[in-house]
Amino acid sequence: xxxxxxxxxxxxxxxxxxxxxxxxxxxxxxxxxxxxxxxxxxxxxxxxxxxxxxxxxxxxxxxxxxxxxxxxxxxxxxxxxxxxxxxxxxxxxxxxxxxxxxxxxxxxxxxxxxxxxxxxxxxxxxxxxxxxxxxxxxxxxxxxxxxxxxxxxxxxxxxxxxxxxxxxxxxxxxxxxxxxxxxxxxxxxxxxxxxxxxxxxxxxxxxxxxxxxxxxxxxxxxxxxxxxxxxxxxxxxxxxxxxxxxxxxxxxxxxxxxxxxxxxxxxxxxxxxxxxxxxxxxxxxxxxxxxxxxxxxxxxxxxxxxxxxxxxxxxxxxxxxxxxxxxxxxxxxxxxxxxxxxxxxxxxxxxxxxxxxxxxxxxxxxxxx
Ligand SMILES: *Cc1c(COP(=O)(O)O)cnc(C)c1O
Numbered sequence: 001x002x003x004x005x006x007x008x009x010x011x012x013x014x015x016x017x018x019x020x021x022x023x024x025x026x027x028x029x030x031x032x033x034x035x036x037x038x039x040x041x042x043x044x045x046x047x048x049x050x051x052x053x054x055x056x057x058x059x060x061x062x063x064x065x066x067x068x069x070x071x072x073x074x075x076x077x078x079x080x081x082x083x084x085x086x087x088x089x090x091x092x093x094x095x096x097x098x099x100x101x102x103x104x105x106x107x108x109x110x111x112x113x114x115x116x117x118x119x120x121x122x123x124x125x126x127x128x129x130x131x132x133x134x135x136x137x138x139x140x141x142x143x144x145x146x147x148x149x150x151x152x153x154x155x156x157x158x159x160x161x162x163x164x165x166x167x168x169x170x171x172x173x174x175x176x177x178x179x180x181x182x183x184x185x186x187x188x189x190x191x192x193x194x195x196x197x198x199x200x201x202x203x204x205x206x207x208x209x210x211x212x213x214x215x216x217x218x219x220x221x222x223x224x225x226x227x228x229x230x231x232x233x234x235x236x237x238x239x240x241x242x243x244x245x246x247x248x249x250x251x252x253x254x255x256x257x258x259x260x261x262x263x264x265x266x267x268x269x270x271x272x273x274x275x276x277x278x279x280x281x282x283x284x285x286x287x288x289x290x291x292x293x294x295x296x297x298x299x300x301x302x303x304x305x306x307x308x309x310x311x312x313x314x315x316x317x318x319x320x321x322x323x324x325x326x327x328x329x330x331x332x333x334x335x336x337x338x339x340x341x342x343x344x345x346x347x348x349x350x351x352x353x354x355x356x357x358x359x360x361x362x363x364x365x366x367x368x369x
Contacts, residue, residue, distance in 0.1 A: 005063045005177070006246035010311040012059035026236045027051040048224055052232040056239040057207075060197075063176035063245075066188070066209040067216050069223060070208060070235055074172060074192025076228030077206030078102050079087070081190050082109070082137075083226075084218040085166045089135040092116040093127070097149060098141040100338055106139075110279075121151050124159065140186070141170040141286075142179075145323075146333045146347040148273040150285040157185025172196075177246045178253070178290045182211055188219075196294060196324030198241035199248050202235045205355035248326065248352055253291035255355040259348070260296045262359055268366050270299040270344075295323050297347040304343040307332045311346060313365040316357060323349035328358055 015026060043049050046207050053070050060068035071077035082105070086092065092106055098116040105114035121127055124129075130136060130162035136158045142151040153169060160167035169181035171189040175196045188210040191197055198205065206345040208219050212259060225230060229239075275292040276285035285292065300307045311319050311332055320329040328351035333341035341347075350358065 002030070005065075008062035009059050009245065010243050012062045013055040018325065024055045024239070026232050028368055033050050035112050047229055049229055050229075050232055050235070051054075052235045052239075053230055055117075056235045058206055059239055059242050060191075060209060064180050064182055064209055065241075066182055066189075066211045067213070068209045069216065069219055070230045070238075071206040071208070071223060071227040072230055073204050074190070074194055074206035075101050075105060077190050077192075077208050078170070079105060079224035080219050081168060081188060081208050081260075082106065082114075082139075082223050084215065085137045085168065086114055087218070089137060090115045090136050091136045092139055093119050093121075093130055093136050093140055094139045095119070095121045095149075095151070096142055097144045097147055097340065098139070099145075099172070100336070102139070102141075102170065104338075108136075122149065123158065124152070125356070126158050127156065129162070131159055131165050136160075136163070136165045138165045138167045139170070140167065140181075141173075142296070143173050143275045143293065145295055145361070146273070146339075146341050146345060147171055148173075148275050148292075148295060148297060150288065150313070152284045153179075153181050153186065153288060157181075160245045161185060170280040173295055174293050175245060175249060175324075176209070177249050178293055179288060182209065184288070187212055188215060188264055188271065193238050193242075195322065196249055196252075197245055198238040199245060199324055199326060200237075200241050201320075201322060201325035201327065203241075203331075205230055205234050206240050240254050240274075247314075249294065250291065251352050252294035252324075252350050254307065254316070254322075255353075255358060256294055256296050256350040257292055258355050259350060259359060259362065260292075260298075263296075263298050263362070266363075266366060268301050270301045273297045294350045295347065296350065297345055299342055300344040300346060302344050304334060307344040307346055309368065310365045313368070314361050315359040315364070316353065317348070317365070323347070325349065325351060327351045327355060 032043040057068040193205040274296040
């Protein structure tokens with residue numbers, strides 16, 4: 001019987017001989033003794049390979065039956081993938097509400113010949129027109145944040161295939177535990193492991209996953225030569241977190257859905273954004289995702305100052321950016337320059353606390369002083 005990914009991620013990389021440690025150690029060496037010539041698989045120098053990265057990569061690979069490469073951050077992984085997939089084309093299509101840092105990176109590369117356009121990827125006819133006009137790299141992200149918009153990844157993959165476009169998905173928000181874009185036709189996924197995948201707000205790290213060995217080789221070449229490698233300690237911390245990802249995100253998703261439903265009924269809340277709860281995206285979200293994930297956002301009936309007051313009134317939920325940690329956190333998104341969210345929108349990352357305690361904290365914060 002085929003093992004479930006939730007089982008495989010727990011056992012990935014284990015050695016079952018007597019006397020082996022039951023948890024992997026951390027390989028910190030920067031250089032390895034050499035036999036003169038380098039047979040494949042032999043470690044030589046720390047920038048080219050490390051056993052602790054490979055433990056993490058094998059666990060990431062188990063989650064989506066793919067090969068993985070880890071990087072120093074989600075943006076380092078995005079950069080390598082962007083470089084590898086623009087060797088034969090310059091045009092990059094990104095969602096207008098995708099992760100700000102990736103859009104900014106693509107803009108910075110304009111002087112190096114990359115022509116990035118922010119488009120509405122929910123408009124499939126518009127995407128098709130762009131793809132038909134010239135060879136493209138289609139850079140998807142779903143759900144987006146802070147609006148938690150869901151893109152139809154399977155249909156985007158089909159359009160990409162019809163027009164010879166490369167198609168990648170930033171799967172940071174849903175993670176491989178909830179959504180498997182490679183199975184829907186994406187050539188590669190990119191992750192910030194900083195968020196839910198590691199899950200404890202204590203590491204910055206990224207990864208690329210793919211089933212295409214040639215693409216894997218090209219991305220590895222960028223990592224080897226541009227040098228944005230993971231630290232062994234960070235890789236070890238991320239692996240420890242990843243083992244419990246399926247368990248954490250199941251709890252976070254069910255709590256987030258309960259909180260979204262609760263907020264929909266709250267008199268101070270104008271709109272709630274969560275995958276699967278609005279009529280525009282629910283069918284795609286339910287088909288594409290095992291659950292909605294830890295992130296939701298809501299617009300308060302009030303000003304930016306009102307929203308700031310709510311954020312700082314919480315006793316349990318922490319006022320902080322980032323998401324996917326075991327502890328719940330929230331922030332008013334428009335405090336960031338370049339963020340297009342309405343002034344009173346609060347983004348909440350639901351942790352693994354008891355949902356009852358979170359709802360009580362939210363209600364008290366919304367009730368004011
Ligand atoms: C955080 C994030 C990134 C960037 O990752 P870092 O680890 O911060 O470099 C990329 N994409 C998404 C969707 C993110 O949330």
